Amino acid sequence: MKADFGVIGLAVMGQNLVLNVEDKGFSVAVFNRTAERTKEFVENRAQGKKIVPAYSLEEFVEALTRPRKILIMVKAGAPVDAVLEGLYPLLERGDLVIDGGNSHHDDTERRIKEAEERGFLYLGVGISGGEYGALRGPSIMAGGHREGYELVQGIFEAIAAKGPDGPCCAYFGPGSAGHYVKMVHNGIEYAIMETIVEAYDLMKRGLGMSPDEMAGVFGDWNRRELGGYLFEITERILHYKDPETGEPLVELILDTAKQKGTGKWSTQSALDLGTPVPTIAMAVFARIISAFKEERVVASKVLPGPDPALGTDREEFVRRLFGAVYLSVIAAYAQGLRQLRDASSERCYGLDLSEAARVWMAGCIIRSVLLVPIRKVLLDNPELPLLFLAEPFKSAWAEYHGDLRWVTARAHEHGIPTPAMDSALTFVDAFRTERLPANLIQAQRDFFGAHTYQRIDKEGTFHTDWEAVA
Numbered sequence: 001m002k003a004d005f006g007v008i009g010l011a012v013m014g015q016n017l018v019l020n021v022e023d024k025g026f027s028v029a030v031f032n033r034t035a036e037r038t039k040e041f042v043e044n045r046a047q048g049k050k051i052v053p054a055y056s057l058e059e060f061v062e063a064l065t066r067p068r069k070i071l072i073m074v075k076a077g078a079p080v081d082a083v084l085e086g087l088y089p090l091l092e093r094g095d096l097v098i099d100g101g102n103s104h105h106d107d108t109e110r111r112i113k114e115a116e117e118r119g120f121l122y123l124g125v126g127i128s129g130g131e132y133g134a135l136r137g138p139s140i141m142a143g144g145h146r147e148g149y150e151l152v153q154g155i156f157e158a159i160a161a162k163g164p165d166g167p168c169c170a171y172f173g174p175g176s177a178g179h180y181v182k183m184v185h186n187g188i189e190y191a192i193m194e195t196i197v198e199a200y201d202l203m204k205r206g207l208g209m210s211p212d213e214m215a216g217v218f219g220d221w222n223r224r225e226l227g228g229y230l231f232e233i234t235e236r237i238l239h240y241k242d243p244e245t246g247e248p249l250v251e252l253i254l255d256t257a258k259q260k261g262t263g264k265w266s267t268q269s270a271l272d273l274g275t276p277v278p279t280i281a282m283a284v285f286a287r288i289i290s291a292f293k294e295e296r297v298v299a300s301k302v303l304p305g306p307d308p309a310l311g312t313d314r315e316e317f318v319r320r321l322f323g324a325v326y327l328s329v330i331a332a333y334a335q336g337l338r339q340l341r342d343a344s345s346e347r348c349y350g351l352d353l354s355e356a357a358r359v360w361m362a363g364c365i366i367r368s369v370l371l372v373p374i375r376k377v378l379l380d381n382p383e384l385p386l387l388f389l390a391e392p393f394k395s396a397w398a399e400y401h402g403d404l405r406w407v408t409a410r411a412h413e414h415g416i417p418t419p420a421m422d423s424a425l426t427f428v429d430a431f432r433t434e435r436l437p438a439n440l441i442q443a444q445r446d447f448f449g450a451h452t453y454q455r456i457d458k459e460g461t462f463h464t465d466w467e468a469v470a
């Protein structure tokens with residue numbers, strides 16, 4: 001008897017996806033480059049399940065029903081190409097290869113062309129939800145050959161998280177559409193995480209609150225308009241005590257964060273597109289600065305700044321901090337969705353943005369109650385330039401922008417960095433400004449480079465000999 005589905009790569013994500021697929025009634029053939037890992041898996045977690053181990057790619061391919069449906073879950077980058085190189089000579093026309101890792105969209109475009117030339121179907125699929133999601137129900141963002149998606153739609157819908165509006169999986173379009181949506185998902189994730197840590201820093205250094213007290217605030221927000229996974233885990237992290245010392249574990253963790261790639265790629269792609277994602281970009285830069293630990297320690301001793309203690313009423317500050325965080329989180333979604341809109345028209349993905357909001361409602365890291373109104377807005381007006389222009393986000397801006405200004409002003413006065421909140425505020429302020437000072441930029445460019453400029457009082461392109469005028 002041959003297996004319905006195949007998985008290559010048995011690290012944490014691969015193993016959990018195999019168990020999830022098997023749990024939904026499908027048999028799964030598995031292969032991993034290092035045989036020990038396969039052996040360990042079949043002898044432990046895969047015991048008694050419809051899971052067929054293979055110790056060579058030939059054996060693995062042989063074990064699958066046709067057309068073969070093969071999910072690759074290995075480290076992104078060169079390892080994916082290494083697997084494909086070994087796999088392609090063994091496949092037959094019409095077989096489907098799915099890359100479920102966090103591959104760069106340009107790599108996915110190239111690999112789809114290569115697969116096509118060989119007569120294979122190919123999907124680039126973003127899978128979010130971490131190891132728990134992979135096992136219990138991830139959010140699945142697929143792109144590539146539609147016929148390929150149809151072959152696995154049943155399996156994907158069975159294993160995906162179940163959201164309020166259906167299984168959290170969708171086909172987003174041709175080429176790298178799925179990996180692109182996942183990349184922007186991760187960019188939004190960076191921005192929300194940075195916003196949360198800024199609120200934590202303000203409460204900790206600014207108000208002197210304990211981790212348990214801060215957990216209470218995040219828990220309250222999580223039960224209100226900011227309900228979502230990242231707020232939920234922040235509450236739990238802040239309550240967690242180190243078993244060894246009894247101290248809050250978070251305070252024993254080194255203050256340097258890594259940025260693995262997708263946040264950076266999201267920002268790089270936004271720059272290429274000319275689409276503004278300042279809150280996502282600032283979140284990436286904040287992690288980069290955090291990594292300069294030794295330099296920060298030196299600078300902390302030589303560069304003076306104000307006392308971080310805010311000296312304001314705690315209750316009032318926390319109340320207004322909610323508004324600041326709420327708008328910054330909306331700004332993160334607004335920027336990411338705008339990027340998807342612009343990428344879709346530039347790269348011809350034909351993305352349905354409301355589907356992105358639907359698929360992000362459960363299973364993934366950025367799941368949030370906010371995605372319900374976001375989806376509704378996008379269904380009503382798919383071409384909306386910015387979420388803040390539609391209700392309920394228009395009213396949210398009107399109600400809370402004063403809080404965002406007040407909180408960031410206090411942060412600046414007391415030397416506590418809030419790059420995500422600052423960028424959310426200045427982004428919307430720039431967006432809602434009828435006349436920005438870019439007229440002076442045009443004049444400067446024309447002065448030093450004869451780049452020409454447009455005028456507001458007449459049509460045409462102009463150049464001035466500024467030196468002569470001066």
Ligand SMILES: NC(=O)c1ccc[n+]([C@@H]2O[C@H](COP(=O)([O-])OP(=O)(O)OC[C@H]3O[C@@H](n4cnc5c(N)ncnc54)[C@H](OP(=O)(O)O)[C@@H]3O)[C@@H](O)[C@H]2O)c1
Nearest residue numbers: 009010011012013033034073074075076079101102130131
């Ligand atoms: N971890 C997460 O929470 C998460 C969430 C979403 C998406 N992802 C993405 O999912 C993918 C898998 O993630 P992961 O954390 O489970 O594993 P990982 O640590 O990214 O990769 C380890 C797997 O890649 C295999 N591998 C590495 N180089 C290889 C090569 N040259 N040829 C063949 N196989 C090779 C390893 O095989 P050996 O055992 O032989 O070394 C192992 O199976 C990645 O793209 C990751 O970015 C991860």
